Amino acid sequence: xxxxxxxxxxxxxxxxxxxxxxxxxxxxxxxxxxxxxxxxxxxxxxxxxxxxxxxxxxxxxxxxxxxxxxxxxxxxxxxxxxxxxxxxxxxxxxxxxxxxxxxxxxxxxxxxxxxxxxxxxxxxxxxxxxxxxxxxxxxxxxxxxxxxxxxxxxxxxxxxxxxxxxxxxxxxxxxxxxxxxxxxxxxxxxxxxxxxxxxxxxxxxxxxxxxxxxxx
Amino acid sequence: xxxxxxxxxxxxxxxxxxxxxxxxxxxxxxxxxxxxxxxxxxxxxxxxxxxxxxxxxxxxxxxxxxxxxxxxxxxxxxxxxxxxxxxxxxxxxxxxxxxxxxxxxxxxxxx
Numbered sequence: 001x002x003x004x005x006x007x008x009x010x011x012x013x014x015x016x017x018x019x020x021x022x023x024x025x026x027x028x029x030x031x032x033x034x035x036x037x038x039x040x041x042x043x044x045x046x047x048x049x050x051x052x053x054x055x056x057x058x059x060x061x062x063x064x065x066x067x068x069x070x071x072x073x074x075x076x077x078x079x080x081x082x083x084x085x086x087x088x089x090x091x092x093x094x095x096x097x098x099x100x101x102x103x104x105x106x107x108x109x110x111x112x113x114x115x116x117x118x119x120x121x122x123x124x125x126x127x128x129x130x131x132x133x134x135x136x137x138x139x140x141x142x143x144x145x146x147x148x149x150x151x152x153x154x155x156x157x158x159x160x161x162x163x164x165x166x167x168x169x170x171x172x173x174x175x176x177x178x179x180x181x182x183x184x185x186x187x188x189x190x191x192x193x194x195x196x197x198x199x200x201x202x203x204x205x206x207x208x209x210x211x212x213x214x215x216x
Numbered sequence: 217x218x219x220x221x222x223x224x225x226x227x228x229x230x231x232x233x234x235x236x237x238x239x240x241x242x243x244x245x246x247x248x249x250x251x252x253x254x255x256x257x258x259x260x261x262x263x264x265x266x267x268x269x270x271x272x273x274x275x276x277x278x279x280x281x282x283x284x285x286x287x288x289x290x291x292x293x294x295x296x297x298x299x300x301x302x303x304x305x306x307x308x309x310x311x312x313x314x315x316x317x318x319x320x321x322x323x324x325x326x327x
Contacts, residue, residue, distance in 0.1 A: 053249075053268060115268040117294065146270045147253035147277075 001182055002098045003028045007035035007043070013186040016197035019044035021058050024078055024108045026071025027093040033064040034096045042197050047071045048133060049119055050111045056133040056140045057116060058158065059123045062199040066126060077112035116142070120152045129155030129203065134178065136164045156206040160188070162213070172209040189214065217324065219282040219305040222261065225323055226309070226316075228284065232296045234305030238281040243324060245317045249274045256280060263316045265289050272298040272306075281305060284320070286313045 003020060010018040018041055020032045026047045036043030045067035046060040059074070061067035083091055083105060091104035114122075116132075123130045132142050135149060136159045142149045149157065149168055156172040164173055175188040191212050192205035205211055217240050223230050244256035245263040249271060252262060258279035264271060267289040275283055282305045285291055291299070291306045299306050309316060321327045 053266060053270065115270075115292070117269065144250050145248060147250040147274050148270075150270055150273070 001180070002094055003032035004035040004038075004096045004098065005182060006185065007032060007039050007041060009182055009185045011039040011041050015041060015186050015189065017042040017044060017192075017199075017202055018185075019046060019058070019060055021046050021048040021060070022071075022108075023048050024050055024071075024074055024110075024112055025091070025104070026068050026074075027102075027104065029064050029068050029071065031094055031096045038096070042199065042202075044199065044202070046128065047074060049074055049114065050109075050140070051116050051119055052111050052113055053116055053145050054111050054140055055116055055142050055145045057119055058131040058133050059119065059128060060131065060155070061123075061126070061128040066128070070123070070126060070128070074112050074114070075106075075108070077114050078106065078108065079110045081107045081110060083107040083109070116146070116150065117152065120154065124153055129206070131155055131174070132157045133176075134158060134160050135166050135168070136160050155203065156211075172206050172211055174206070174211055175213070219261075222282065222320070222323060223305070223307045226284075226307070226319055228307040228309040228311075230305065230307045231291050232299040232304070232306040234281055234299065235303045240281055240324070243317065243320045243326075244280075245313050247313075252280075253277060261320055263313050263320065265313065267291050267295065269295040269298040271295070272302055272304055275299075275304050276302040282307065284309060284316050286311055286316050 029045045044060050045064045049057045092100050093102045120130045135141050135157050138144050151169040156174050157168050158176045159173050174190050177187045179185045194201035241259040242257045243261040246252045253274050256278045260280050261282045262280045263284045267285045285308045288310045
């Protein structure tokens with residue numbers, strides 16, 4: 001799934017704001033940022049951090065450079081294990097045209113040596129936001145791995161299905177596509193009311209639970 | 217058996233003190249804390265590699281008196297503080313969960 005096609009597909013589906021969050025890596029963010037600008041959508045940049053508790057948490061930033069630096073930091077916290085291509089697939093970094101720039105040989109699959117609490121602190125200190133991923137999933141979620149959602153300053157929490165019956169301490173619950181394939185982009189979209197689609201409007205809507213869904 | 221007797225017998229590193237009166241009856245080994253929450257018996261030792269403060273939160277819910285951190289994982293400061301607040305002891309060991317579970321099962325008369 002090329003970052004440029006991701007942006008293009010989103011724009012064709014009339015999506016205004018789209019985040020790219022690869023697993024423990026942000027190496028494809030520059031191509032994604034370039035593509036978002038080209039097709040005129042707002043990119044949000046980050047990665048899906050697999051924490052030491054093996055909980056998936058989205059770390060998101062407005063600025064692609066801040067995001068890239070943070071994602072490299074997350075990569076540095078991963079165990080040094082070689083990727084096994086026939087099991088986990090290739091880990092390629094591409095440019096906007098899809099040309100392969102590099103192949104990451106260290107496995108990006110593992111858990112980064114950072115706890116949920118530390119992650120939330122560090123991302124918030126950098127002006128980013130953290131959204132615990134798929135809290136209603138039975139694997140790699142706060143609910144599954146910790147047994148509960150700790151009350152921390154998340155920007156929102158993401159669930160596969162809403163309403164979700166997990167105690168979230170008043171946080172906004174959003175749905176995300178968790179798209180791993182092009183055809184999944186835009187499934188389970190959520191909507192915000194804003195004069196203009198931009199990052200502050202998104203942050204604001206999440207903070208005020210001003211999220212709605214198609215048909216609601 | 218109290219946690220102090222258990223930790224002394226095991227020769228593990230005690231890094232946070234807990235309830236000295238509590239009698240440990242059982243143990244549970246697990247790293248998936250939702251499973252620990254659902255299945256550990258009260259008055260247990262928890263054998264795990266989950267060295268973070270949320271483990272203390274789960275332990276307090278199911279009345280676990282001692283957390284044994286395996287594979288040389290170290291309890292961070294915030295975890296030790298949380299454990300002290302909750303009156304839960306923590307010790308660290310280079311043993312893995314299998315070995316720790318075997319030793320503890322013997323001491324508790326389970327095998």
